[in-house]
Amino acid sequence: MSDPEALRVLYIEDEDNIRTVGQFALEEVGGMVVEPCPSGRSALEQGPGFRADVILLDVMMPGMDGVATFKALREHPATAAVPVIFMTAKVQPQEVEAYLRMGAVSVIAKPFDPISLSDEVRAILERVQAAPARL
């Protein structure tokens, strides 16, 4: 049975292998509760009922990409206020700034380290909670 205090992560990633290792990293290493979504569309179906504390969102996905998914999640009352962290290989400063201007709280670079991913997510959320006025 999962810890009721465990961080709840809506994890949106289309690539099966990356999603599997990411879920392992967050659950087994980080002790988090993870709802994996293979697409933006599935995130919109699964997200509202999951009550996530944070959303990890891949940028480059077929069909509904990360940006479109982000905007759609922002439109739904159940997910509108959930902090979103983009995950992408596109981490040039101007790209990161664009994601932050859009409303994401941070960007995690891919490829990620499975052992430290959960620590990175926690550190981001701690910064968010400590300084919400700067968002």
Next chain:
Amino acid sequence: MNPLASTRAEKLRQLRDNFVRQIPGMLDTLTAACRSEAWTEAHRHAHTLAGTAGTFGLEEVGVEARSLELLLQDVPATGGAPDPLVLGERIARLQAAVTRVRPPAQA
């Protein structure tokens, strides 16, 4: 290594090995897309291979796949094509990197 860390390491090794078994097929799909001049599809396959390889610590494969991804990313949406010599070189480097990947542990 403590037992928990050992279990996690073993699980990650299994996930890595599962991916390594898929690489030849992924490379075939990528090169087929290039031969068909399906550049958007090829770009996507290169992106997937680059990201997944990097996540599993297959740095050389990840770097070469990323190099190919960046080449394909710059192909115009209509009527464009990458320089065939550069494309051929980057595919060859990726293929060579794949041959150097440590095979999965025997079951």
